[in-house]
Amino acid sequence: MIAFINVALLTLLAVVTVAIVRQRSLFAAVILSGIYSFLMASVLIVLDAVDVAMTEASVGAGISTVVLLATLHLIKTTESRSVRPRILPMFVVLGTGAFLVWGTLVMPPYGTADNIIHKHVVPRYINDTIKETGVPNIVTSVLADYRGYDTLGETTVIFTAGIGVMLLLGGRRRRTKSGQDGRSP
Amino acid sequence: MSVLETVLGHYDYVITMFLMMAGLYIVVASGNMVKKLIGLSIFQTSVYLLYIEPGKITGGTAPIVDPAFSVYSNPLPHVLILTAIVVGVATLALGLALVARINEAYGTIEEDEIFDRDRES
Amino acid sequence: MKLDLILRIGTKLILPFILLFALYVQFHGDFGPGGGFQAGVITAAMVILLAITFGIDAAQRIAPPWLVSRMVPVGVLIYAGTGVLGLLLGKNFLDYSVLLHDPVHGRELGIFMVEAGVLITVSGTMTSLFYAFAERGR
Numbered sequence: 001m002i003a004f005i006n007v008a009l010l011t012l013l014a015v016v017t018v019a020i021v022r023q024r025s026l027f028a029a030v031i032l033s034g035i036y037s038f039l040m041a042s043v044l045i046v047l048d049a050v051d052v053a054m055t056e057a058s059v060g061a062g063i064s065t066v067v068l069l070a071t072l073h074l075i076k077t078t079e080s081r082s083v084r085p086r087i088l089p090m091f092v093v094l095g096t097g098a099f100l101v102w103g104t105l106v107m108p109p110y111g112t113a114d115n116i117i118h119k120h121v122v123p124r125y126i127n128d129t130i131k132e133t134g135v136p137n138i139v140t141s142v143l144a145d146y147r148g149y150d151t152l153g154e155t156t157v158i159f160t161a162g163i164g165v166m167l168l169l170g171g172r173r174r175r176t177k178s179g180q181d182g183r184s185p
Numbered sequence: 186m187s188v189l190e191t192v193l194g195h196y197d198y199v200i201t202m203f204l205m206m207a208g209l210y211i212v213v214a215s216g217n218m219v220k221k222l223i224g225l226s227i228f229q230t231s232v233y234l235l236y237i238e239p240g241k242i243t244g245g246t247a248p249i250v251d252p253a254f255s256v257y258s259n260p261l262p263h264v265l266i267l268t269a270i271v272v273g274v275a276t277l278a279l280g281l282a283l284v285a286r287i288n289e290a291y292g293t294i295e296e297d298e299i300f301d302r303d304r305e306s
Numbered sequence: 307m308k309l310d311l312i313l314r315i316g317t318k319l320i321l322p323f324i325l326l327f328a329l330y331v332q333f334h335g336d337f338g339p340g341g342g343f344q345a346g347v348i349t350a351a352m353v354i355l356l357a358i359t360f361g362i363d364a365a366q367r368i369a370p371p372w373l374v375s376r377m378v379p380v381g382v383l384i385y386a387g388t389g390v391l392g393l394l395l396g397k398n399f400l401d402y403s404v405l406l407h408d409p410v411h412g413r414e415l416g417i418f419m420v421e422a423g424v425l426i427t428v429s430g431t432m433t434s435l436f437y438a439f440a441e442r443g444r
Contacts, residue, residue, distance in 0.1 A: 003193065003243075010200040017207045017227060026219050033223050040230050048258035049237045050247045050339040054331075055270045056233070058347040063432055064226065064274050066354055070439035071219060071281040075288040080217030081295060089214040097206035101199055109194025111243030113256070118242070122259050130250055133413040135336045138248040138260040139267065143341065144417040144424075147264060148400040151420070152385055154268035155427050159382045161275035162431035166375065168282040169438040249338065271343045271428060278435045285442065 003110065006046045013039045027078045030068040037061035051139045197238045204231035216296040218284045222277060229273050236262040310359070317359040324352040332425055336414075342421035346428025353433045362440045374433045381427025388419045 016036045023029040037060030044053035072078060108115045125142055135141040143151050204227060211224025240259030248260035284294055291299050332345035357365035389400040396404060402416020403409035 007193070007196055010197060014200055014203055017204055020223065020227065021207055021211055026217065029220060029223055033226065036227070036230070040233070043234065044237060047237050047241045048245060048247045049240070049263045049266070050249075051341065051344070052233070052237065052263050052267050052270065054339050054344050055267050055347070056230075058344055058351065059270050059274045060226075060230070062351050063347055063354075063435075064277055066358075067274070067278045067281055067435060067439060068219070068223070070436065070443065071285055074285045074439065074443050075219070075294055077294065080215065080220045086214050089210055092213065093206045093210045096209065097202055100202045100205065104195060104198035104202060107195070107198055108239060109191070110197050110238065111194075111241050112239075113242045113245075115239055115242075115259075117239055117261075118259055122261055125260060126248070126250070126257055132410065133417065134410045135414060135417055136250040137336055137338065137341075138250060138257070139263050139339075140335050140341050140417065140421070142260055142264045143267065144420040145402065145413055148389065148420065150265070151268055151424065152382075152389065152400070154272050155382050155385055155424055157272045158275045158431050159378055159427055161272070161279045162378050162434055164279045165282045165435050165438050168279075168286055169442045247339070267341075267343060271347070275431060275435075278439075282438070285439070 002046060006043065006110075009039060009043045009046065013043065024080055025078055026072055026080055027069075029080075030065060030072065033068070034061045034065040037064070051137075197234070201231050201234045201238065204228075204234070218287065218294045218296065219281070222280050222284065225280070226273065226277055229269075233266045233270065236266050313359055317355060321352055321356060324348060324355070328352065332421065335421060336417065342424030343428055346425045346430075347432055349425070349429040350432030350436070354436050357436065357440060362437070362444070366437070369433055371434070371437055374430050374437065377426050377430025378434060379427075381423045381425070381430060384423035384426065385420055388416055388423065392416070 013036065016032055016039060020029050020032045020036065023032060037056055040060065041053040041057040044050075044056055125138055125146060129135060129138050129141045133141045133145050135145075208224045208226075208228030208231060211227065212221050215221055215224065240262040242256055242258050245256040245258040246254045248257040248263065250257075287299065288294050291302055293299060293302075328345045328348035331340035331348060332342065335341035335345070353365050353369045356368070388402065388405075392401040392404055393399050400416075402413045402420075405412035405415050
C-alpha cells in the first residue's frame with residue numbers, strides 16, 4: 001500500500017516538474033516549485049524521513065518561495081523567454097539521463113533491508129543512541145553529536161551565505177544618500 | 186512478474202533521474218536566470234531523493250527509538266540531507282541576490298541580452 | 307492594505323502559535339521530529355508572515371535588524387564554543403561527554419547547546435535574508 005502511495009506521489013512530482021519546465025511565466029513557475037516542495041515533503045514522509053520532510057516543507061515551500069517571490073518583486077519581470085535552440089540541450093540531457101538510469105539498475109530495489117548502506121556505522125547509531133547520548137531521535141543525536149563536525153560546517157556555510165546576501169543587497173540606501181549629497185560617482 | 190518487480194523496485198530511481206535531468210535541462214536550455222535557479226533547486230531536490238531512497242526499509246519506521254519498534258530506516262542519509270536542505274536555501278538566496286544585482290546593472294535577467302550588452306560595450 | 311481584515315486578524319491570532327510551535331519543535335527535537343534547523347526556519351517564517359501582512363516596519367519593531375544580523379555569527383560562536391569547551395575540559399573538539407559529571411547527561415547538554423546555536427544562526431540568517439530582499443525593493 002505504502003509503495004503504491006509512493007509511486008503515485010512520485011508520478012505527481014514528475015508531472016509538476018514537466019509543468020515547471022514548460023512554464024514561461026516566472027510567477028507560475030515559483031508557485032509550482034512550492035507545490036513541488038510539498039509533494040517532495042510527502043514523498044519523504046513515505047520514505048520515513050520525517051525530519052527531512054519537516055525541513056523540506058518549511059524551507060522548500062516556505063522560505064525559498066518567499067525569497068523567489070521577493071526577487072521577482074525586485075526585478076519587476078514575470079515572463080521568461082526562450083530563444084535558444086532546444087535540440088542540443090535535449091539531446092545532452094536524454095543521453096546523460098539514459099546513462100544515469102542504466103547506472104541505477106545495479107542499485108538495490110526499493111526497501112531492501114540487507115542493503116550495504118545499512119551495515120556500516122548505522123547499527124551502532126541505532127543501538128547505542130539512548131545508551132550514549134540519552135536522545136531517542138537518532139537523527140538529532142547523529143546530527144549534533146556523532147557528526148557534529150558536519151553540522152558545524154553546514155552552520156558556517158549558512159552564516160557565510162547570509163553574510164554574502166547582506167553584502168550584496170544591504171547597505172545601498174546609505175551609499176545612494178551619500179552619492180546624492182556629494183555627487184560622487 | 187520479475188520484470189514488474191524490477192520496474193516497481195527501481196521506479197524511485199527512474200523518477201529521481203528524471204527530476205535530475207529536468208533540472209539540468211532547465212539550467213542548460215533556459216536563458217532566464219531565475220528559471221535557471223529554479224532548475225538548479227529541482228536538481229538539488231532530486232539529489233535529496235537519491236540519498237533518502239536507499240535508506241528506506243520496507244516495514245521499517247522513522248528513526249526515533251521506541252520500545253514498540255525494532256526496524257528503523259537508515260538515519261544517516263536523513264542527517265546529511267537535512268543540513269543540505271537548509272544550506273540549499275541559503276545558497277539559493279545568494280544566487281537570487283546576485284540575480285537582483287545583475288538586473289540592477291544590466292536591466293535584464295535574460296542571459297542572451299546580457300551577453301549582447303557585454304559585446305556592445 | 308485596507309480590505310485585508312481577515313488576513314490581519316488571522317495573522318494576529320496565528321503568530322503566537324507559530325512561535326510556540328517553533329519552540330516545541332526546538333525543545334522536543336530530542337524525542338520527535340525536529341531540531342534547530344526546522345525551528346529556526348519556522349521562527350523566521352513568523353517574522354516574514356508579520357512583515358508580509360503588516361509591513362516590514364512592524365516586523366522590524368519586534369525583530370530589529372541589528373539584533374537579527376548579530377544572531378547570525380552568535381549562533382556559530384555558540385556551536386564552536388561548545389566544541390572548544392570540550393577541548394578545554396580535556397577531551398576532543400565537540401566531545402560533549404565532559405560537560406557534566408555524567409557523560410550521558412553531558413552529551414545531552416551538548417546536543418541542547420549545539421541545537422540552540424543552530425536555531426540562532428538559522429533564524430537570524432533567514433530573517434536577514436528576507437530583510438535584505440524586502441529593503442532593496444522599497
